[in-house]
Amino acid sequence: MIGFLRLPQQLRLDLPLRRDATGRFLPWIIALMVYLAAMGGTALIWLGDTLSQWDATLASALTLQIPADASPARIDMALGALRQTKGIVSAHLLQPEETAKLLEPWLGSSVSVGDLPLPRLVDVRIDPRTAIDYLRLRQQLASIIPEAQLDSNRTWLSGVREFALRVEGVITAGVFVVAMLIVAIIVFTARIGLAIHRSVIELLHLLGAQDAYIARQFQVHALALGLRGGVIGGIAAVATVIILGPAGHLLALPVPIAAYGIFDWRLWVLLIVTGLIAGGVAMVTARITVLRQLSRMP
Amino acid sequence: MVRLDNVGKRYGTDAEILHDVSLTLDPGGFYFLTGVSGAGKTTLLKIIYLSEPPSNGAITLFDIDASTADRTTHTAMRRRIGIVFQDFRLVDHLTVRDNVALPLRIAGASEREIRENVPELLGWIGLEGKLDYRPAQLSGGEQQRVAIARAIVRRPDLLIADEPTGNIDDEIAMLLVRIFERINRLGTTVLIATHDISFARQFTHRRYHLDRGALSIASDGDAAE
Numbered sequence: 156m157i158g159f160l161r162l163p164q165q166l167r168l169d170l171p172l173r174r175d176a177t178g179r180f181l182p183w184i185i186a187l188m189v190y191l192a193a194m195g196g197t198a199l200i201w202l203g204d205t206l207s208q209w210d211a212t213l214a215s216a217l218t219l220q221i222p223a224d225a226s227p228a229r230i231d232m233a234l235g236a237l238r239q240t241k242g243i244v245s246a247h248l249l250q251p252e253e254t255a256k257l258l259e260p261w262l263g264s265s266v267s268v269g270d271l272p273l274p275r276l277v278d279v280r281i282d283p284r285t286a287i288d289y290l291r292l293r294q295q296l297a298s299i300i301p302e303a304q305l306d307s308n309r310t311w312l313s314g315v316r317e318f319a320l321r322v323e324g325v326i327t328a329g330v331f332v333v334a335m336l337i338v339a340i341i342v343f344t345a346r347i348g349l350a351i352h353r354s355v356i357e358l359l360h361l362l363g364a365q366d367a368y369i370a371r372q373f374q375v376h377a378l379a380l381g382l383r384g385g386v387i388g389g390i391a392a393v394a395t396v397i398i399l400g401p402a403g404h405l406l407a408l409p410v411p412i413a414a415y416g417i418f419d420w421r422l423w424v425l426l427i428v429t430g431l432i433a434g435g436v437a438m439v440t441a442r443i444t445v446l447r448q449l450s451r452m453p
Numbered sequence: 454m455v456r457l458d459n460v461g462k463r464y465g466t467d468a469e470i471l472h473d474v475s476l477t478l479d480p481g482g483f484y485f486l487t488g489v490s491g492a493g494k495t496t497l498l499k500i501i502y503l504s505e506p507p508s509n510g511a512i513t514l515f516d517i518d519a520s521t522a523d524r525t526t527h528t529a530m531r532r533r534i535g536i537v538f539q540d541f542r543l544v545d546h547l548t549v550r551d552n553v554a555l556p557l558r559i560a561g562a563s564e565r566e567i568r569e570n571v572p573e574l575l576g577w578i579g580l581e582g583k584l585d586y587r588p589a590q591l592s593g594g595e596q597q598r599v600a601i602a603r604a605i606v607r608r609p610d611l612l613i614a615d616e617p618t619g620n621i622d623d624e625i626a627m628l629l630v631r632i633f634e635r636i637n638r639l640g641t642t643v644l645i646a647t648h649d650i651s652f653a654r655q656f657t658h659r660r661y662h663l664d665r666g667a668l669s670i671a672s673d674g675d676a677a678e
Contacts, residue, residue, distance in 0.1 A: 169555060171546040358542050361504055362603075363532030364559045365525075450524075 169359060170352045170369070172376040177344045184340055185384025186391065188333045189433045193392035195326045195333075196425045202326075206319050211283075213308040219246075219277035219296070220304040230275060232299045237277065240292055242285035249276040334436060337381075341440040345373055349448050356452070366449040374442040381437030385430025392426060454480045454611060454642045455501055460510030462496050462666075470496045472666040474510070478611070478644060483637045485653040486646040487671060488663035494646040495539065497663065498615050501644070502534050503527050515610065532560055535604030535641075537614035541596050543588040543603075549575065550584040553602045560607060574602050578632070594621060601629075605636055612636060614645045618652060626652060 172178060219237065221230055230248065237246040249257075254273055262271075281287060289307065296303045349356065359369055455478035462471040470493045478484055488494050499505040500512060503519060512519045514530050522530070535556075543552050553575060554567045575581055578598045588596055597617065604612060614633065618626035630645070637643045647653055650671075653660055662671035 167551070169544060169547065169551075169558070171544075174546065354542070355544055357504075358544070359555075359559065360528075361502060361531060361536060362556045362559050363528055365528050368559060 168372050168376060170348075170355055170372045172348055172352070172372065175348060175351060177347055178376070178380060181340065181344055181380045182383040182387060185337060185381055185433050185437065186387035188337050189385050189388025189429050190391045190395075192330045192333045192433075193388060193426055193429045194395060195330045196429065197392070197396060197422060199323060199326055200419075200421055200425070202319055202322060206316065209315065210312065213312050215281055215283045216308065217243075217279035217281060218306045218308070219279060220306065221275040221277065221300055222302045223272040223274055225275065225300050225303075229300050233296055233303060234277065236292075236295050236299060237279055240287065240295075242282050242287040244280040244282055246280075247278045249278060334432070337433060337436050338440045341377055341381075341437050342444045345377070345441045345444040346448065348373060348376075349445060356449070360452070366446055369449060370442050370445040373445045374438045377441035378434050378438035381434035382430060384437075385433040388433070389426040389430050393422075396422060454478045454482070454515065455644075456513040457500070457507075458511045458513075460497075460500060460507040460512060462493070462500065462505065463508045469508075470666050471500070471507075471668075474666075474668045476661060476668055478642055480610075480642055481637070481640055482642050483634065483656075483658040484642075484644045485656070485658055485660040486644060486663065487650045487653050487660055488646075488648065490648050492648075492663040493666045494648075494663055495615055497668075498613055498644070498646055501611075502536050502613055503531055532556075532607065533610040535607065535609035535612045537597070537600050537604045537612075537617050539615040539619065541588075541600040543596055543599055545588055548585045548587060549580060549591070549599050552588065552599055553606055555603060556607045570606065571602075574606055575599075578602050594625060597621070597629075601632065605641070608639070609641055612641050612643045614643070616647055617645060618647055618649060623652070627655075630656065 219233065221233065225233075234246050234248060237243055251273070254276055255262075257276075258273070289305070293305055296305060356369055455476070457474055457476045460471060460474040461469055463469045474497065486494055486497065496505065500507050501514070503514070507520070515533060517526060517530065519527065519530065544555070547555070550571055553571050554562075557567050557570070572581065572584060575584060578601065580595060580598055580602070583591065583595065588599065591599065601614075601617070604614070612633065617629055617633075621629070626649075633643050633645060645653075650662075660671040662669050
């Protein structure tokens with residue numbers, strides 16, 4: 156089943172690195188790292204898309220709250236002021252039944268909305284491309300209904316954005332830590348390899364091998380192990396995305412994860428790039444570590 | 454070809470293994486280095502093939518002062534030396550073909566060149582049928598022949614053999630020296646270290662003798678022998 160995990164025999168190595176125990180567990184450790192990095196990257200894509208969608212939805216909407224005791228005449232005047240403002244596409248006064256439906260998740264269906272002093276809500280649609288003079292609009296509405304509140308969602312949205320940026324920072328830091336862990340593991344493995352195969356390395360030196368020739372053996376081996384780990388981690392990441400697709404609906408996430416599933420080209424780019432980076436990091440780290448160690452040998 | 458001037462070797466604070474050794478190997482020469490076990494033969498050979506630096510004195514190889522040469526120059530000099538180690542030092546996981554091809558690959562020879570030269574050489578030493586064998590599948594004598602093939606595959610200027618006649622009977626040892634003589638006739642300088650002084654005496658080649666770290670030119674009537 157795991158035959159594909161074996162290194163191709165055509166990759167002839169003078170050093171018996173394939174026999175090392177480290178070579179057996181290393182791809183799995185790298186796979187775990189690649190999996191974590193890939194899932195982190197997927198989360199970044201999902202987070203970015205969710206924010207964009209919220210941004211697009213909320214940036215084109217405003218809500219006007221009118222106190223429950225406001226007279227119908229004043230409400231009409233306020234609606235008129237909204238509709239005459241440049242950049243506002245529509246202003247729809249929510250009927251008590253509509254407000255009740257919005258509050259149903261919190262209040263339940265048994266509560267009669269008419270018994271509560273609920274504010275009247277106006278759903279305002281705006282053209283995001285047109286700048287609205289909010290200061291003037293607020294002053295105008297305050298002159299009609301002093302307690303009316305115009306909520307542009309921007310304060311809330313900027314808070315969400317700030318939070319999302321922090322989450323992105325944490326995920327990026329996590330991916331960086333994962334890369335550093337791969338570096339540390341490869342350094343450790345390369346040093347063990349150098350110690351185990353010291354006599355053969357010495358022989359290669361005596362046969363006229365340059366340090367770069369010996370380092371190439373380690374780097375080819377590390378590249379193969381890194382790419383193998385990348386493939387395993389990538390497969391696990393795809394499986395997770397497939398499983399989490401339906402889970403996204405079950406959890407009622409605002410943006411379904413399924414939308415960013417196996418048919419999203421960005422997922423494949425992410426997996427290929429993560430796998431290649433894992434192989435590349437392993438290869439470069441092995442080369443630098445081995446060259447450094449060999450320069451201390453006679 | 455090789456010149457050692459007042460070379461000494463000591464590991465840490467231990468007693469000196471080589472003391473004030475001076476030696477010259479001329480191009481195309483054939484030499485024996487004799488001495489009992491522990492006399493310092495392997496240490497002297499290691500200094501010549503640049504595995505160990507001398508503690509003092511100077512070593513000149515191929516007209517280059519090895520004591521002051523950099524790492525790259527050492528690598529270039531090592532490529533001109535063929536070594537038959539006492540314990541053969543074949544790489545276990547490589548086939549006979551790949552073991553012999555190792556110096557060629559290190560030197561950047563093409564696979565075509567390797568395909569042409571390696572089987573021919575192995576045929577010359579009687580191992581044509583064992584190209585794909587691993588060292589563990591060979592007898593001691595066969596392993597030694599593979600080690601010799603690896604040492605000469607690049608036609609070295611200097612061939613060093615450490616106790617090549619150590620564990621084989623006289624007839625085969627004689628055959629082995631004949632092989633070294635054939636290589637020598639092609640222009641390679643040969644240095645053979647052996648503890649078997651009487652064996653070395655059977656040949657007319659120049660002999661150096663090591664006794665407790667001191668080197669002398671041996672002769673048949675030498676009391677040291």
